[in-house]
Amino acid sequence: MRFYLSTLAGHRRGVLILLGWSMLEGVPAFFGGKLVGTAVDQGFGAGDPQAGVLWLLAFAALAVAGALGQRQVFARLGSVVEPMRDALVTQVVKGVLNDPTHRRTPDASAVAMITRHVEVVRDATAGVLVQARALLVTTVAALIGLATTAAALIWLVVLPIIAALVLFGLMLPSLAKRQRDAVMADERTAEASGAVLTGLRDVAACTASDEAYEDIATQIDQQARASVVVAWANSLRATVIAIGGFAPIVLLVAFAPPLVASGQLTKGAVLAAVVYLTNSVNPALHGLARTTSTVVMRLMVALKRLQEAAPEKTQETGRETPSNGEFVLKDVTFGWSPDAEPVVRGLSLGLKPGDHLAVVGPSGIGKSTMASLLTGLMPPDFGCVLFGGAPVDLVDPAVRHHAIALIPQETYLFTGTVRENLTLLAPWATDEDLTEAVKKVGAKPLLDRLGGLDAPLGHAGEGLSAGEAQLLALARVYVTSASVVILDEATSHLDPAAEARVERAFARRDGILVVIAHRLSSALRANRVLVMDGGKPLLGTHEHLLQTSPLYGQLMLAWDPTRHEETPLPRR
Numbered sequence: 001m002r003f004y005l006s007t008l009a010g011h012r013r014g015v016l017i018l019l020g021w022s023m024l025e026g027v028p029a030f031f032g033g034k035l036v037g038t039a040v041d042q043g044f045g046a047g048d049p050q051a052g053v054l055w056l057l058a059f060a061a062l063a064v065a066g067a068l069g070q071r072q073v074f075a076r077l078g079s080v081v082e083p084m085r086d087a088l089v090t091q092v093v094k095g096v097l098n099d100p101t102h103r104r105t106p107d108a109s110a111v112a113m114i115t116r117h118v119e120v121v122r123d124a125t126a127g128v129l130v131q132a133r134a135l136l137v138t139t140v141a142a143l144i145g146l147a148t149t150a151a152a153l154i155w156l157v158v159l160p161i162i163a164a165l166v167l168f169g170l171m172l173p174s175l176a177k178r179q180r181d182a183v184m185a186d187e188r189t190a191e192a193s194g195a196v197l198t199g200l201r202d203v204a205a206c207t208a209s210d211e212a213y214e215d216i217a218t219q220i221d222q223q224a225r226a227s228v229v230v231a232w233a234n235s236l237r238a239t240v241i242a243i244g245g246f247a248p249i250v251l252l253v254a255f256a257p258p259l260v261a262s263g264q265l266t267k268g269a270v271l272a273a274v275v276y277l278t279n280s281v282n283p284a285l286h287g288l289a290r291t292t293s294t295v296v297m298r299l300m301v302a303l304k305r306l307q308e309a310a311p312e313k314t315q316e317t318g319r320e321t322p323s324n325g326e327f328v329l330k331d332v333t334f335g336w337s338p339d340a341e342p343v344v345r346g347l348s349l350g351l352k353p354g355d356h357l358a359v360v361g362p363s364g365i366g367k368s369t370m371a372s373l374l375t376g377l378m379p380p381d382f383g384c385v386l387f388g389g390a391p392v393d394l395v396d397p398a399v400r401h402h403a404i405a406l407i408p409q410e411t412y413l414f415t416g417t418v419r420e421n422l423t424l425l426a427p428w429a430t431d432e433d434l435t436e437a438v439k440k441v442g443a444k445p446l447l448d449r450l451g452g453l454d455a456p457l458g459h460a461g462e463g464l465s466a467g468e469a470q471l472l473a474l475a476r477v478y479v480t481s482a483s484v485v486i487l488d489e490a491t492s493h494l495d496p497a498a499e500a501r502v503e504r505a506f507a508r509r510d511g512i513l514v515v516i517a518h519r520l521s522s523a524l525r526a527n528r529v530l531v532m533d534g535g536k537p538l539l540g541t542h543e544h545l546l547q548t549s550p551l552y553g554q555l556m557l558a559w560d561p562t563r564h565e566e567t568p569l570p571r572r
Ligand SMILES: Nc1ncnc2c1ncn2[C@@H]1O[C@H](COP(=O)(O)OP(=O)(O)OP(=O)(O)O)[C@@H](O)[C@H]1O
Pocket: 336, 343, 361, 362, 363, 364, 365, 366, 367, 368, 369, 370
């Protein structure tokens, strides 16, 4: 708002010129009633129609002068409004491009949204300058004209108008709120439908069209309700103004005859008062009501939305930038509810690029929970998870989502070509990149069997075995630029040899690899092993843990590496 006002103030000269021409525009409003009254008193009423016509011609000449003034106002409007729009656009677009939460890729949708608001501000400012200014000049001119022509009637006219204006002023805050609610409802509908539109493929893949329909329908209903409320508020406002404008005429008709009979007023003065009321004051009041409900409200709401969308008001989360690719976990404890037993207790751990960690423990002990803490999906209850020195859940999501990839056991594939499925997280990847990734994870025979990158995949990877689907999900992450890869039993449907190949491929890739082990052989391939058994997790090399962790020793004893199919880890 401050910037908006200072931009307008910067064009003070243009605004003053507009006001100057407005004076000329107000001339007919000031003299109109007086000239018509004189035409009656000194012309038609005094038996001299020629003089009456001359007075009316004078009125017509002034009306032409007023029209010229109005023309100049429109001609000058652009010189005030356009520079203001340019300054606002420059300011907000710069802000979005430098927004710390969108450091990697400037958010085009945010730019589009706020430039749209700027357009509304420009139109509304023009509307205010044209209408509110004209209303002010006309009303003041007409009321002064009325006071000088028919002073005895001035209070009859002014009091109802003041009452209507006060009532109208009292209604304004609730009108503004309703108008804003309607704008917000409008935006929510656009957001909901936009989200469904951009995620149409995922909606279809997850057979969630009913939920998507429900989401949009709810927003449309709310929007409709908000619009009806605005319409009611506007009609109430119009009624108040109509009464305020109509009451003076009724009072005039009621009180004027005795004043004329007693000689305090001439007939021409009464007609002049009627002309002032019907030609200037009443239209001005209706215009005020219309302008306020549409133009001023739109201006206020657009400025408010602009301020909310402005990047300096960034949210508390998503501001941090990691300084390197290292993880540090300090005394991390997490439970799924305040009353529940923590599933992760006092976990401390450091991970550097090149590290390969295996996490082992019985089923249901908290391994996936720990993976979620690493990705920043939720913050720990106690302790901290730092990624590049910043709490991982506060890292700019755009950075975090590129840097950390988690592959779960359940595979997400959608209807589309193999290429579309593989480039989901790396749209920039070339066919060579994709083929290389496919080879690295051992999925080349599968790709050949499917018929190459252009081969279609059915709904949710129909026709693929669970292991084949996992291979494609692994290749999809291999091709990304993620520097931290977490495999959460992501190879559970592969045979041990294929699993070993995948883990080795990811271990050779730059960055950190965390494998939540489905089989104990994963522990033998890792540099370090984290054993989770419900207490404080133990961390060490395979050899160290064999000596220090009874659970790890038991798990290894129960494991028979000579068997082709290993025994999966026991349940908790
Ligand atoms: N979203 C959740 N809400 C509440 N409790 C959860 C949630 N997710 C997991 N849990 C509980 O937290 C505990 C640890 O689950 P988690 O999935 O982390 O174990 P896990 O070691 O990965 O098991 P598995 O090897 O079977 O995948 C379990 O008791 C589980 O029921």
